[in-house]
Amino acid sequence: METLITVLIGVLVTVATYLILSRNLIRVILGTSLLSHAVHLLLMTMGGLKNGNAPLLGEKGDIYVDALPQALILTAIVISFAVTAFFLVLVYRSYQESRTEDLDVIRGLDDE
Amino acid sequence: MFTIIIAIILPFLAAVLIPFFYKRLSRLHIGWFVLAVPVTMFIILARLLPAIARGDTFLKTINWIPSYDINLSLYLDGLSMIFGLLITGVGSLVILYSIYYLSARESLHHFYIYLLLFMGAMLGVVLSDNILVLYVFWELTSISSFLLIAFWFHRKGSRYGAQKSLLITVSGGVAMLAGFIMVYLMTDTYSIREIASSMSHYMNDPLFLPAMLLVLLGAFTKSAQFPFHIWLPDAMEAPTPVSAYLHSATMVKAGIYLVARLTPVFGGDQVWFWAVSGVGIFTLFWGSFTAVRQVDLKALLAYSTISQLGLIMSLFGIGSVALHFGYGPQSIIYTQATFAALFHLVNHSTFKGALFMVVGIIDHEVGTRDIRRLGGLMALMPITFTIAVIGSFSMAGLPPFNGFLSKELFFTAVLNVKQLDVFSLETWGLMFPIIAWTASVLTFVYCMIIVFQTFFGRYQPEKLEHKGHEAPWGMLISPIILAVFVIGIFFFPNILGSSLLKPAMASIFPGFAEPGELTPHIAAWHGFNPELLMTMGVVVVGGLLYKFLRYWKPVYWLFPTEWRLNALYDFTLGQAERRSSAITKFYMTGYLRDYALYIYIFFFLAVGGGLFLTGAFSFDMSGNAPIRVYEWILVLVMMTAGIAILFVKSRLTATLLNGVLGYSIAIFFVLFRAPDLALTQLVVETVTTALFLLCFHFLPEWKKEEFRPRSKLVNVFISITTGTIVTLIALSVQSNKLFETISIYFQNAYELAGGKNIVNAILGDFRAFDTMLEVVVLFIAGIGVFTLIKLKSGREEQDIEGK
Numbered sequence: 001m002e003t004l005i006t007v008l009i010g011v012l013v014t015v016a017t018y019l020i021l022s023r024n025l026i027r028v029i030l031g032t033s034l035l036s037h038a039v040h041l042l043l044m045t046m047g048g049l050k051n052g053n054a055p056l057l058g059e060k061g062d063i064y065v066d067a068l069p070q071a072l073i074l075t076a077i078v079i080s081f082a083v084t085a086f087f088l089v090l091v092y093r094s095y096q097e098s099r100t101e102d103l104d105v106i107r108g109l110d111d112e
Numbered sequence: 113m114f115t116i117i118i119a120i121i122l123p124f125l126a127a128v129l130i131p132f133f134y135k136r137l138s139r140l141h142i143g144w145f146v147l148a149v150p151v152t153m154f155i156i157l158a159r160l161l162p163a164i165a166r167g168d169t170f171l172k173t174i175n176w177i178p179s180y181d182i183n184l185s186l187y188l189d190g191l192s193m194i195f196g197l198l199i200t201g202v203g204s205l206v207i208l209y210s211i212y213y214l215s216a217r218e219s220l221h222h223f224y225i226y227l228l229l230f231m232g233a234m235l236g237v238v239l240s241d242n243i244l245v246l247y248v249f250w251e252l253t254s255i256s257s258f259l260l261i262a263f264w265f266h267r268k269g270s271r272y273g274a275q276k277s278l279l280i281t282v283s284g285g286v287a288m289l290a291g292f293i294m295v296y297l298m299t300d301t302y303s304i305r306e307i308a309s310s311m312s313h314y315m316n317d318p319l320f321l322p323a324m325l326l327v328l329l330g331a332f333t334k335s336a337q338f339p340f341h342i343w344l345p346d347a348m349e350a351p352t353p354v355s356a357y358l359h360s361a362t363m364v365k366a367g368i369y370l371v372a373r374l375t376p377v378f379g380g381d382q383v384w385f386w387a388v389s390g391v392g393i394f395t396l397f398w399g400s401f402t403a404v405r406q407v408d409l410k411a412l413l414a415y416s417t418i419s420q421l422g423l424i425m426s427l428f429g430i431g432s433v434a435l436h437f438g439y440g441p442q443s444i445i446y447t448q449a450t451f452a453a454l455f456h457l458v459n460h461s462t463f464k465g466a467l468f469m470v471v472g473i474i475d476h477e478v479g480t481r482d483i484r485r486l487g488g489l490m491a492l493m494p495i496t497f498t499i500a501v502i503g504s505f506s507m508a509g510l511p512p513f514n515g516f517l518s519k520e521l522f523f524t525a526v527l528n529v530k531q532l533d534v535f536s537l538e539t540w541g542l543m544f545p546i547i548a549w550t551a552s553v554l555t556f557v558y559c560m561i562i563v564f565q566t567f568f569g570r571y572q573p574e575k576l577e578h579k580g581h582e583a584p585w586g587m588l589i590s591p592i593i594l595a596v597f598v599i600g601i602f603f604f605p606n607i608l609g610s611s612l613l614k615p616a617m618a619s620i621f622p623g624f625a626e627p628g629e630l631t632p633h634i635a636a637w638h639g640f641n642p643e644l645l646m647t648m649g650v651v652v653v654g655g656l657l658y659k660f661l662r663y664w665k666p667v668y669w670l671f672p673t674e675w676r677l678n679a680l681y682d683f684t685l686g687q688a689e690r691r692s693s694a695i696t697k698f699y700m701t702g703y704l705r706d707y708a709l710y711i712y713i714f715f716f717l718a719v720g721g722g723l724f725l726t727g728a729f730s731f732d733m734s735g736n737a738p739i740r741v742y743e744w745i746l747v748l749v750m751m752t753a754g755i756a757i758l759f760v761k762s763r764l765t766a767t768l769l770n771g772v773l774g775y776s777i778a779i780f781f782v783l784f785r786a787p788d789l790a791l792t793q794l795v796v797e798t799v800t801t802a803l804f805l806l807c808f809h810f811l812p813e814w815k816k817e818e819f820r821p822r823s824k825l826v827n828v829f830i831s832i833t834t835g836t837i838v839t840l841i842a843l844s845v846q847s848n849k850l851f852e853t854i855s856i857y858f859q860n861a862y863e864l865a866g867g868k869n870i871v872n873a874i875l876g877d878f879r880a881f882d883t884m885l886e887v888v889v890l891f892i893a894g895i896g897v898f899t900l901i902k903l904k905s906g907r908e909e910q911d912i913e914g915k
Binding site: 001002003004005006007008009010011012014016017019020021022023026027028030033034037038040041042044045046047048049050051052053054055056057058064065066067068070071073074075077078080081082083084085086087088089090091092093095096101103104107110 | 788835
């Protein structure tokens with residue numbers, strides 16, 4: 001199970017990396033979004049995917065899945081959402097100002 | 113002894129006070145106030161002279177950084193005394209001279225602040241017993257000298273000269289610091305006295321040689337030894353009082369001081385001998401050879417300073433041989449070289465200071481220093497002429513001036529080298545007297561140039577800016593006093609010898625029993641001996657060479673300009689600039705993709721390579737949970753969706769596929785029993801997808817990515833490698849369970865936090881700090897989005913500028 005998910009994470013990272021290396025700003029952001037998916041999955045997997053109850057006390061049985069990675073992922077999801085939202089608006093503004101989303105066109109000047 | 117502390121603090125204190133006085137005393141030349149400082153210090157030092165002459169030394173320590181053994185230890189012995197008196201004495205004369213030299217229109221407060229800063233730093237160099245404190249003062253002299261050289265900062269030449277001298281002296285200074293630290297590592301002390309007494313145990317230490325060479329590098333750069341002499345002629349852009357003070361009497365002798373001070377530490381070693389005396393003697397020759405071709409009087413004096421510094425340096429090298437033999441009748445004759453060095457050191461400060469002041473007077477009164485335009489000034493400036501004759505003839509080594517005595521002692525020393533049979537001197541020893549004699553002949557030639565081409569010959573008023581006339585008395589006082597010393601030392605050399613040089617000999621040869629024996633009786637007339645014959649030869653051959661100067665001067669044109677060291681320096685500096693900017697341009701392309709590539713490649717090498725080399729990759733799948741069917745399906749869906757993103761043509765499809773991934777992850781969260789996560793993931797994914805779609809409304813449609821095939825291949829390679837490495841690391845980590853999870857503790861959520869949802873208890877109670885800051889992140893992002901959309905002033909301002 002863990003191995004399978006890990007391979008899936010590898011595929012997602014590969015795709016994300018390829019998108020980040022592209023010239024289009026939206027693709028880059030899509031890449032970072034994919035990367036955060038991969039990271040969340042990774043966090044989950046590293047915590048172990050053993051069977052057990054959902055971490056709600058009062059469930060029957062006394063074996064629960066690890067609750068700590070879940071708390072970490074919850075934090076990470078919210079933060080990556082905030083960053084993605086900000087990035088998207090940034091791209092929007094950048095396009096408004098420079099009329100392009102091609103990274104090769106909006107690169108820095110030679111003298112800088 | 114407390115007075116010495118005052119002496120060293122006084123210049124810094126005065127430098128702080130100058131701006132206040134400068135504003136208040138607008139009518140009085142600020143130099144008069146400054147003059148009191150070196151005079152006071154001179155008196156303080158001179159009052160200690162009898163005690164020093166008796167052989168006493170003074171040590172006073174003020175704690176600075178005691179935990180690191182770095183303290184302001186002031187140590188006054190014979191050697192420091194010579195330099196202390198030169199610094200304060202010549203300093204007083206130079207300030208007096210500068211009062212008349214610089215007009216009140218100059219920014220005098222800056223000038224005197226820099227000068228006092230320099231004076232204090234220089235005193236600090238010669239009085240410090242702690243090598244690190246010495247280094248601090250050493251760099252302070254470099255900095256204040258830099259400020260003084262560029263005093264007329266509106267001139268390009270001044271800035272060039274200042275930059276050059278700073279680059280060279282500070283490079284040497286840093287090398288010296290490295291050497292000092294090595295010395296500390298060997299001897300475990302910063303105190304020069306303790307280093308000198310214990311260094312004999314460390315002669316075979318692997319750090320001994322590098323430490324010596326690095327320290328020498330510092331000394332050579334500061335004292336303008338070949339090939340680091342090139343900064344000195346360019347430093348002549350400074351006002352003449354600065355040249356007279358820094359670049360003849362004090363700063364350039366800091367390196368000499370260091371060599372003298374460290375002779376008991378490193379002396380007696382073969383490398384030390386060859387480095388110091390070899391470089392010194394070559395500098396002596398090169399300086400005198402180059403001086404003859406100069407047409408600017410100050411440049412000529414600069415090269416003559418280089419040459420004389422080489423002379424002193426070589427004498428210290430020869431004198432260090434005495435330490436090889438240890439104390440005994442055999443070694444006494446070699447200590448005479450050190451004595452000659454100290455003696456010439458004092459003499460050089462007197463006559464070179466006077467000569468610089470003379471050149472300053474000429475420059476000031478007729479408006480040029482170019483010897484091609486000068487001539488026939490003898491009748492116009494009789495006093496200046498007299499001082500120039502005294503100074504030049506002393507430099508040439510003629511009686512009845514002090515230069516004669518020190519030159520005779522110099523010849524004695526180089527002749528004695530021949531008799532040495534250590535350090536392979538039996539073969540090379542003869543070189544010393546030959547080079548020394550040749551250099552003396554050339555010295556004689558340029559001294560004659562100074563006197564005869566300036567003051568004799570045809571007076572050419574049409575080439576001069578002002579009609580020449582004698583300088584004001586105030587300007588003449590200082591050179592007259594120095595000239596009096598030049599003659600006075602000739603007639604009474606032994607007063608100087610017994611009061612100043614004897615205690616200095618004791619500090620350079622601390623192990624040698626009786627410093628009285630090391631101090632020879634100097635006599636102006638010492639019979640017909642080889643030295644006197646050599647001097648006669650110098651006069652005869654030098655006179656002939658001067659007479660036929662224009663016939664052999666073309667020899668200088670044989671040496672192409674491109675081969676000069678200055679050209680090399682400029683070339684190196686230019687190349688360093690060009691190369692580094694080319695390298696920066698090469699990798700700082702401005703393309704985001706390139707920078708991402710650097711980061712990824714570093715990641716491969718550092719993480720992937722590191723783990724591979726340490727053999728950290730290991731795979732153990734035995735602990736895996738079993739895979740259920742719907743997990744298989746979900747994984748396949750996600751893989752397909754992920755890979756499909758790369759190939760879709762439309763951005764809308766890509767975004768929707770990203771949504772598929774997000775929702776699949778939410779389902780995974782469900783499967784893995786994380787209800788809160790699933791909830792959040794669903795909401796967030798929905799909002800994100802909506803945001804993407806919202807953005808697309810304002811953005812153009814995707815164009816096809818235009819990459820060259822090679823770049824595309826690189827991208828593919830990088831992506832696959834990254835994914836593989838991440839997978840391998842994750843698998844390796846999973847295979848090495850180190851200890852049990854700590855989450856058992858959080859299962860007490862109900863008892864400890866009163867909540868049954870463990871995840872929420874963690875977020876809101878156990879680790880609530882994370883949650884608080886996460887809220888702040890969200891808040892900041894919100895404000896950021898708002899500002900980005902609302903505030904658009906930048907563009908409007910640009911439009912206004914555009915109009």
